[in-house]
Amino acid sequence: MLRLGGVTAGFGPAQRVLDGVDLEVADHETVCVLGPSGSGKSTLLRVIAGLHTPDAGSVELSGRDQSGVPPHRRGVGLMFQDHQLFPQRDVGGNVAFGLRMRGTARREADHRVAELLGLVGLPGAERRAVTSLSGGEQQRVALARALAPQPDLLMLDEPLGQLDRGLRERLVVELRALFRKLRTTVLAVTHDQGEAFVLADRVVVMNEGRIAQTGTPLEVWQRPASEFVARFLGFDNVVDGTVRDGAADTPWGVLPVEEGTRTGTCQLLVRPAGVRLTSPQDGLRCTVEARTFRGGDAAEVTLLLRPETGPRLEASCPLREAPEDGAEVGVTFDGRDVVRLGQG
Numbered sequence: 001m002l003r004l005g006g007v008t009a010g011f012g013p014a015q016r017v018l019d020g021v022d023l024e025v026a027d028h029e030t031v032c033v034l035g036p037s038g039s040g041k042s043t044l045l046r047v048i049a050g051l052h053t054p055d056a057g058s059v060e061l062s063g064r065d066q067s068g069v070p071p072h073r074r075g076v077g078l079m080f081q082d083h084q085l086f087p088q089r090d091v092g093g094n095v096a097f098g099l100r101m102r103g104t105a106r107r108e109a110d111h112r113v114a115e116l117l118g119l120v121g122l123p124g125a126e127r128r129a130v131t132s133l134s135g136g137e138q139q140r141v142a143l144a145r146a147l148a149p150q151p152d153l154l155m156l157d158e159p160l161g162q163l164d165r166g167l168r169e170r171l172v173v174e175l176r177a178l179f180r181k182l183r184t185t186v187l188a189v190t191h192d193q194g195e196a197f198v199l200a201d202r203v204v205v206m207n208e209g210r211i212a213q214t215g216t217p218l219e220v221w222q223r224p225a226s227e228f229v230a231r232f233l234g235f236d237n238v239v240d241g242t243v244r245d246g247a248a249d250t251p252w253g254v255l256p257v258e259e260g261t262r263t264g265t266c267q268l269l270v271r272p273a274g275v276r277l278t279s280p281q282d283g284l285r286c287t288v289e290a291r292t293f294r295g296g297d298a299a300e301v302t303l304l305l306r307p308e309t310g311p312r313l314e315a316s317c318p319l320r321e322a323p324e325d326g327a328e329v330g331v332t333f334d335g336r337d338v339v340r341l342g343q344g
């Protein structure tokens with residue numbers, strides 16, 4: 001459906017924002033571009049939509065090169081973070097906007113608007129003023145408006161950006177179900193990994209205008225390709241080490257690793273779940289430096305530990321078992337959560 005080859009773009013020669021981006025999105029696939037603020041996500045969407053001309057590289061949609069094709073001829077729908085609805089039009093008028101532009105007959109447009117409002121959970125809202133809607137309802141109207149012209153590719157820029165957490169979590173699940181049902185091809189950008197992981201068949205992690213990793217959410221989570229990706233996903237236990245047969249030498253001592261881990265000098269990630277607390281006599285001796293209660297279903301506590309050797313370690317444990325600040329504990333490691341970073 002979409003193929004980018006070596007796309008480089010920026011704002012003048014001194015500011016390169018995208019640097020040789022290759023990306024493919026298949027029919028009916030939902031791909032989420034994930035990356036920190038300023039990594040070039042919005043610019044990427046703008047290049048695909050034809051709103052920003054790349055300095056080099058190609059954009060193909062359904063096998064056709066798009067250079068010189070104006071935005072309205074590309075068959076892509078774009079929904080921005082601020083979703084700017086037209087305040088002077090009612091809900092129906094907003095959703096019908098793209099259909100009117102294409103000259104769709106009134107009756108057909110009305111029918112399609114009603115159908116879409118049903119799909120986004122606002123049946124019968126045609127005559128409501130958009131100013132009377134909550135933020136979440138406005139977001140749904142913006143989504144219905146973007147879907148109405150049945151774009152070949154729907155692009156969403158931080159689609160749930162301004163909503164509170166509870167609503168986001170609910171809407172993102174609804175969005176996923178909607179896209180599966182409509183079989184829409186979607187390219188969404190977000191800086192929120194939770195959102196990307198729920199929504200996406202495949203995630204693309206960006207760093208400073210380049211693609212740092214592509215894979216299913218599970219692949220990326222299990223095997224981050226680099227320290228950048230690991231840290232972006234919120235993992236802080238990253239150290240240099242040397243993998244030998246079934247074990248790795250690290251500043252925290254000799255850690256078990258999964259069978260088949262490639263040997264040699266590398267960076268290693270230890271997921272907090274793989275840091276097991278024991279009594280101070282066992283394993284690596286550590287002092288609890290801080291505890292952070294994160295809430296959530298599992299009632300987990302994140303512990304920051306200062307080990308007798310090596311950098312600080314993050315561990316997680318159930319609230320009920322969490323030691324106090326300043327307590328002395330021992331730590332052992334579970335090889336299933338000790339991961340060699342990089343390919344292989």
Ligand SMILES: Nc1ncnc2c1ncn2[C@@H]1O[C@H](COP(=O)(O)OP(=O)(O)OP(=O)(O)O)[C@@H](O)[C@H]1O
Nearest residue numbers: 011015017035036037038039040041042043044191
């Ligand atoms: N109109 C512009 N003129 C000059 N520089 C710009 C312009 N728009 C964006 N940039 C710069 O391009 C870089 C990438 O911006 P972009 O909006 O693509 O990033 P992003 O990953 O979408 O960030 P965010 O998550 O904050 O929206 C940033 O450094 C930004 O300052």
